[in-house]
Amino acid sequence: MxxxxxxxxxxxxxxxxxxxxxxxxxxxxxxxxxxxxxxxxxxxxxxxxxxxxxxxxxxxxxxxxxxxxxxxxxxxxxxxxxxxxxxxxxxxxxxxxxxxxxxxxxxxxxxxxxxxxxxxxxxxxxxxxxxxxxxxxxxxxxxxxxxxxxxxxxxxxxxxxxxxxxxxxxxxxxxxxxxxxxxxxxxxxxxxxxxxxxxxxxxxxxxxxxxxxxxxxxxxxxxxxxxxxxxGRWTPQELPLPAFPAPEPLPKPTLKLIDKDLTQATIVLGHVGIDRRNPDFYAVAVMNYILGGGGFSSRLVRRIRDEQGLAYDVGSVFEANVMPGSFAVHVQTRNAAANQVLASVFQELKRIRTEPVGDQELADAKAYLIGSFPLRLDTTAKLASLLNLVELHGLGLSYFDEYPKAIAAVTKEDVLRVAQKYLNPDHYALVVVAKLAEAKIDANVVSITK
CATH class of the missing domain: 3.30.830.10 (Metalloenzyme, LuxS/M16 peptidase-like)
Structure with a gap:
């Protein structure tokens, strides 16, 4: 004891x-x-x-x-x-x-x-x-x-x-x-x-x-x-590894509807994203924070949760892995609001791809990402986990010094550029789990031909 x-x-x-x-x-x-x-x-x-x-x-x-x-x-x-x-x-x-x-x-x-x-x-x-x-x-x-x-x-x-x-x-x-x-x-x-x-x-x-x-x-x-x-006595062994094909972008929007007797619709929309070694990672991190990764300060949350009152759980994420992971928007809303929520998501995707973000939005995103970085290092367990990933992704031992600098260097032009490059509203997958008789997903709203 x-x-x-x-x-x-x-x-x-x-x-x-x-x-x-x-x-x-x-x-x-x-x-x-x-x-x-x-x-x-x-x-x-x-x-x-x-x-x-x-x-x-x-x-x-x-x-x-x-x-x-x-x-x-x-x-x-x-x-x-x-x-x-x-x-x-x-x-x-x-x-x-x-x-x-x-x-x-x-x-x-x-x-x-x-x-x-x-x-x-x-x-x-x-x-x-x-x-x-x-x-x-x-x-x-x-x-x-x-x-x-x-x-x-x-x-x-x-x-x-x-x-x-x-x-x-x-x-x-x-x-x-x-x-x-x-x-x-x-x-x-x-x-x-x-x-x-x-x-x-x-x-x-x-x-x-x-x-x-x-x-x-x-x-x-x-x-x-x-x-x-x-x-020291652990024996090494060289291993011929399989060559994994790069994830291919979807040729066209793809819709999958799953019928469940639920009061809430669960929506996932997205496509292939980036890997962790992508040089645009830091600009993408800032862009996604503004879009949907920044919690209550993100555009998706402000619009869908605060202004429209249609969802409590909404956000977006880039899973940057050894190979390109996914970009995904996640939303939970009541069945009857699914089409309205999807329309709002598409509008926000279009906006961040066509209009420069505001100066304050950019400043707030960078301030948060830089300011919260030490919180990822504030226990021995967190630091050890991050060290593993830094080495796995080949980011170099200067990563702890370079991360804040790389975020600080992101400009409005960078955000617009990576939004246009890495958000693909014409080549996405959309999955909806809901009581479909109530959700009534509209193919026109989601720009999909069934």
Missing amino acids: IRAALLIAALICDGFLSGASHAAEIKPTRVVTENGMTVLIVDQPFLPIVTVNVLVKAGAVYDPDAKAGLSNMVAEMLDEGTKTRSATQIAEQIEFLGGELAAEGGEDSATARLRILRKDADIGFTLLADILMHPKFDPKEVARVRDELVGSLQSEKDEPSIIATKAFNELVFKGHPYRRPANGDEKTVTKLSRQDLVEFHDKFYRPNRAIMAIVGDLREAEALALVKKHF
């Missing part, structure tokens, strides 16, 4: 102290180990805690179609027992130390996370290395976790937003791995075997595919010594 109380107290303070430095003052050290693992270290001695994130390039994009959800299940199984420790032993040991140890899958990668007191760093690294390098995939645990994942997938059938997003991705990313949900579907997950998990882990969980971020109360030499001690 004392150990747990110490870590809880440290974590409470973590949000106040680890972000005390300005973003530009964060100077990561980057080392590539002999076995090919990239290690990023930020020494933050404010509190006696250490966060370690290990990102492995082993995401859902590598799942075969017939085994969608495989990478996610492998990640879910990492802390469910190793060759020397049962799932219960791992859970009890990390709980006794007052630490946290978990893993999760994603589209491009999987991540294992450790948070531990400085004095317990050695045993923390022991457990982290064990789950990454030596998962057992015990048949009983495999069956239990598979059943849990299938149960979760079944519950998603009642979630309109998930139904709409899945249908949207199938339209936008036809023929591309991003069309599949990272957690797969009932049909594929039910058939996943222990051998599937073992083979995927053996193939993709290698140090030369891993990015480790270490943030907290460890000096560089201490951190590297722990890495060498616990991960």
Whole structure:
């Protein structure tokens, strides 16, 4: 209990102290180990805690179609027992130390996370290395976790937003791995075997595919010594990777209507967007903040929520991944208002593509994006996660200094240019989940010929 109380107290303070430095003052050290693992270290001695994130390039994009959800299940199984420790032993040991140890899958990668007191760093690294390098995939645990994942997938059938997003991705990313949900579907997950998990882990969980971020109360030499001690025997393996086709823009507007007995219509509208390395990323971030990503200050919220009173939940987002993700507008409104909401969305898309944004809109967007940037770094956990992504996307160690400068440099002309380039109102997918007899989606309103 004392150990747990110490870590809880440290974590409470973590949000106040680890972000005390300005973003530009964060100077990561980057080392590539002999076995090919990239290690990023930020020494933050404010509190006696250490966060370690290990990102492995082993995401859902590598799942075969017939085994969608495989990478996610492998990640879910990492802390469910190793060759020397049962799932219960791992859970009890990390709980006794007052630490946290978990893993999760994603589209491009999987991540294992450790948070531990400085004095317990050695045993923390022991457990982290064990789950990454030596998962057992015990048949009983495999069956239990598979059943849990299938149960979760079944519950998603009642979630309109998930139904709409899945249908949207199938339209936008036809023929591309991003069309599949990272957690797969009932049909594929039910058939996943222990051998599937073992083979995927053996193939993709290698140090030369891993990015480790270490943030907290460890000096560089201490951190590297722990890495060498616990991960030095992890064997690398070169892997010929599949060449994924670039997501193709839709040739014409595409509409999918899903009839559900609901009082609210869930709407997703959009198309292929940009990847994270796109040089226009920062201008797109400012443009999207003004359009629908800026919460209550965005145009879509002001018009549809505040002025028209038609929706509480409305916004837009660019998912900038390793490969181009999606641009999407999300709205929930009452069924009878669906056509009016769609008309307003199209009008706002047209406006931001044809008219320069206002000086105050631009200033407010840039001020928010720059001002909120330190909040993405204000705990060791947030900073470690961002370090993983900076390395994954090849953004460089000067990113923490360059991000505010890049946002500040965006002009009205840039916003108009990227809106015209990356918003394509003639090549979009539109998904509506609603009681269609009430929503009565008008093909003329949405400029679609059925």
